[in-house]
Amino acid sequence: MRLSQAFFTLLGIGFSKDLDSGQPQQPHGTLDHKSIAIVGAGTAGLAALKSLLDLPIEVRSGWEIILYEQRRGVGGVWLPDPNTPNPPHLPETPLYPGLRTNTPHPTMTYPNFPFPPGTPLIASHKDVLAYHESYAAHYNLTVHIRLNHTVLRTSWEGDASAGRWKVRVRRRGGEVVEREFDHLIDASGHNHYPRVPHWEGLDGWLQGGGQDGQNKREALHSIYYRDPNVYANRTVVIVGDGASGRDVALQVAPVARKTYHSINPNSTLPVAPPAIRKPRITRFNSSAVIFDDGTATFSADTLLLGTGYEVRVPFLSDGGALRTFPLSVNTSSVDGLTSNSYYIRPLYALSVPITSSLPPNALYFIGLPVHASNCASTTAQSIFAAHTIANSSLLPSRDEMLAGVLEREARLRQKGFNPLKTGHRFGDLAGRMESKDYEDELVAWLRARGARVRVGEPGRRDDGAFNEPWRRQSWSDLGLIVAGWKRVEKAGEAQVREWLDGVETEEEWADMMRRLAEWERKKQAEEGAALSPELSQVRPGEEDWWLETLY
Numbered sequence: 001m002r003l004s005q006a007f008f009t010l011l012g013i014g015f016s017k018d019l020d021s022g023q024p025q026q027p028h029g030t031l032d033h034k035s036i037a038i039v040g041a042g043t044a045g046l047a048a049l050k051s052l053l054d055l056p057i058e059v060r061s062g063w064e065i066i067l068y069e070q071r072r073g074v075g076g077v078w079l080p081d082p083n084t085p086n087p088p089h090l091p092e093t094p095l096y097p098g099l100r101t102n103t104p105h106p107t108m109t110y111p112n113f114p115f116p117p118g119t120p121l122i123a124s125h126k127d128v129l130a131y132h133e134s135y136a137a138h139y140n141l142t143v144h145i146r147l148n149h150t151v152l153r154t155s156w157e158g159d160a161s162a163g164r165w166k167v168r169v170r171r172r173g174g175e176v177v178e179r180e181f182d183h184l185i186d187a188s189g190h191n192h193y194p195r196v197p198h199w200e201g202l203d204g205w206l207q208g209g210g211q212d213g214q215n216k217r218e219a220l221h222s223i224y225y226r227d228p229n230v231y232a233n234r235t236v237v238i239v240g241d242g243a244s245g246r247d248v249a250l251q252v253a254p255v256a257r258k259t260y261h262s263i264n265p266n267s268t269l270p271v272a273p274p275a276i277r278k279p280r281i282t283r284f285n286s287s288a289v290i291f292d293d294g295t296a297t298f299s300a301d302t303l304l305l306g307t308g309y310e311v312r313v314p315f316l317s318d319g320g321a322l323r324t325f326p327l328s329v330n331t332s333s334v335d336g337l338t339s340n341s342y343y344i345r346p347l348y349a350l351s352v353p354i355t356s357s358l359p360p361n362a363l364y365f366i367g368l369p370v371h372a373s374n375c376a377s378t379t380a381q382s383i384f385a386a387h388t389i390a391n392s393s394l395l396p397s398r399d400e401m402l403a404g405v406l407e408r409e410a411r412l413r414q415k416g417f418n419p420l421k422t423g424h425r426f427g428d429l430a431g432r433m434e435s436k437d438y439e440d441e442l443v444a445w446l447r448a449r450g451a452r453v454r455v456g457e458p459g460r461r462d463d464g465a466f467n468e469p470w471r472r473q474s475w476s477d478l479g480l481i482v483a484g485w486k487r488v489e490k491a492g493e494a495q496v497r498e499w500l501d502g503v504e505t506e507e508e509w510a511d512m513m514r515r516l517a518e519w520e521r522k523k524q525a526e527e528g529a530a531l532s533p534e535l536s537q538v539r540p541g542e543e544d545w546w547l548e549t550l551y
């Protein structure tokens with residue numbers, strides 16, 4: 001196979017140089033007795049576990065692979081929290097009863113593992129949980145999973161060429177134990193720590209409520225949002241243009257007394273009726289919420305913040321492997337593995353830390369990219385992790401990896417983005433297909449270096465691109481497919497059944513999405529409508545004042 005120069009440059013995961021020119025790495029972990037810890041049994045952790053088990057048996061025999069999950073089951077954000085949490089206690093998940101996917105489920109699948117027949121294209125959170133549970137059961141992942149086990153702290157005992165992770169784990173209601181592992185995979189998720197902007201006057205505004213028959217005022221992050229009816233008699237300001245802000249607005253606006261939706265003034269997306277569109281909040285005083293355009297609302301009593309999440313990995317920070325800094329520090333100029341709560345760097349291929357204190361394959365991050373399809377993206381990353389854990393010589397030299405990171409950051413800066421804010425995002429640099437190119441590159445990179453990579457079911461996808469053409473097609477038609485499905489649902493149950501009838505295999509789901517996109521395109525052309533807008537995106541220069549992420 002001949003690889004073009006351009007092919008491996010998009011994400012800085014590779015170079016135009018001869019593929020064999022990388023300095024051989026000092027192998028870390030003997031092949032025969034490796035131990036690997038994965039943290040988290042959400043989409044990312046299950047992908048990591050499956051990909052390790054997919055390595056040829058002669059490669060992985062004798063390996064010990066353990067996945068620690070702090071909760072009672074697999075599924076991550078898709079597993080409901082049995083409690084109704086209140087601040088300052090963090091919920092186990094942001095999931096709310098009315099949550100449905102904002103992406104059609106066939107675009108969200110692991111390779112060769114479609115959702116069951118009859119699943120509505122815009123699936124309920126229950127369908128997504130059941131999907132993850134059946135994936136774990138089908139591939140016999142469960143024996144490797146330790147539920148109710150919280151990883152408290154991971155510290156590297158060693159240097160750049162050898163060592164082990166000391167992993168401190170607490171079992172629910174039980175003892176704390178310390179175990180050693182050769183490799184560590186972080187799949188702990190990034191929708192768990194609310195990002196709450198600071199506004200002048202907010203505290204005074206909160207205290208100013210509750211008089212003269214007014215409701216007591218409150219400000220809640222969307223991670224706490226559960227039931228729209230709670231807001232029936234309230235006047236709500238929803239902040240944020242991401243998926244959470246928009247979905248909460250869709251649910252709350254019809255039932256609240258009054259709803260304001262504070263969004264990016266440049267956004268082309270409509271606000272959910274009957275919500276009133278507002279620009280960003282400037283500040284508060286004791287009686288009003290004051291917006292950028294100088295308008296104010298005196299009646300608001302509830303602030304719902306769809307302002308996204310902080311990227312944090314407490315067990316790595318506590319153990320010293322990941323140093324965290326405030327945003328005011330330019331982490332591009334700091335040595336070692338850092339996070340500024342938006343961006344972990346430097347990570348080769350958004351996954352492999354490049355630091356002089358760890359062997360190159362000692363630690364992996366799975367699931368950091370935003371604006372990617374969850375199962376496919378984490379699977380491609382996990383395949384990359386599994387093969388480079390098996391053979392660290394597959395990885396380029398540290399210098400080459402670092403050059404790749406700097407190159408990508410420079411390209412983002414050139415386009416007007418601040419990589420320290422948007423470095424984990426796709427869709428900003430080269431459009432929607434960037435995440436698909438990235439996934440394909442990860443797998444092609446391994447194959448080009450002779451790794452025997454298997455994707456999906458045995459024998460089915462042993463070569464060719466990681467993403468089948470239908471995955472790319474449906475990813476680029478996402479807006480049409482979602483709009484089409486909403487139109488079908490509006491038309492009634494009979495139409496829904498008609499579209500779902502006889503659709504079972506991956507190919508049939510792909511074909512159905514293709515037909516739906518075509519149908520919707522025609523409908524929109526008949527109506528003379530502009531093509532459906534996609535999810536809101538951050539444009540150059542906007543990330544510094546607008547904080548929300550996709551969720």
Ligand SMILES: Cc1cc2nc3c(=O)[nH]c(=O)nc-3n(C[C@H](O)[C@H](O)[C@H](O)COP(=O)(O)OP(=O)(O)OC[C@H]3O[C@@H](n4cnc5c(N)ncnc54)[C@H](O)[C@@H]3O)c2cc1C
Binds near residue numbers: 094095103149373
């Ligand atoms: C409200 C909401 C809606 C979303 N809707 C969509 C959608 O429609 N489509 C889509 O593609 N994506 C959606 N997403 C994104 C979603 O996060 C991804 O789809 C994906 O499920 C994330 O998987 P993950 O494994 O990376 O993280 P998580 O699902 O967060 O899983 C991480 C797991 O790690 C565990 N863990 C964390 N720390 C520790 C520790 N120290 N010790 C042990 N275990 C630990 C957690 O308990 C959790 O189970 C949505 C996200 C949110 C918040």
Ligand SMILES: *[C@@H]1O[C@H](CO)[C@@H](O)[C@H](O)[C@H]1NC(C)=O
Binds near residue numbers: 071172
């Ligand atoms: C995990 O904890 C929950 C809640 O305490 C309990 O119901 C469940 O049985 C535990 N599961 C395992 C596998 O230990």
Ligand SMILES: *[C@@H]1O[C@H](CO)[C@@H](O)[C@H](O)[C@H]1NC(C)=O
Binds near residue numbers: 138140
């Ligand atoms: C799971 O384990 C069962 C019992 O050992 C076995 O029959 C089955 O083939 C396994 N499934 C997969 C997908 O490996």
Ligand SMILES: *[C@@H]1O[C@H](CO)[C@@H](O)[C@H](O)[C@H]1NC(C)=O
Binds near residue numbers: 231
């Ligand atoms: C809203 O107010 C009405 C009338 O005062 C009352 O009947 C209803 O119970 C209130 N609803 C909520 C959710 O508080």
Ligand SMILES: *[C@@H]1O[C@H](CO)[C@@H](O)[C@H](O)[C@H]1NC(C)=O
Binds near residue numbers: 265266541542
């Ligand atoms: C919104 O767009 C206008 C014109 O395109 C631009 O002048 C303005 O700076 C943008 N606003 C923000 C906050 O980026």
Ligand SMILES: *[C@@H]1O[C@H](CO)[C@@H](O)[C@H](O)[C@H]1NC(C)=O
Binds near residue numbers: 285286287288290296
């Ligand atoms: C708060 O700001 C609004 C809008 O500028 C103003 O009308 C109002 O008088 C202010 N209230 C207080 C108590 O300062």
Ligand SMILES: *[C@@H]1O[C@H](CO)[C@@H](O)[C@H](O)[C@H]1NC(C)=O
Binds near residue numbers: 330331332333418
């Ligand atoms: C941070 O540092 C990098 C590298 O030194 C530099 O290129 C970049 O402009 C700096 N960014 C900011 C926001 O100061």
Ligand SMILES: *[C@@H]1O[C@H](CO)[C@@H](O)[C@H](O)[C@H]1NC(C)=O
Binds near residue numbers: 391392393394449450
């Ligand atoms: C590891 O990868 C290197 C580089 O591609 C290759 O030369 C070597 O044969 C591989 N080793 C094994 C055991 O597969």
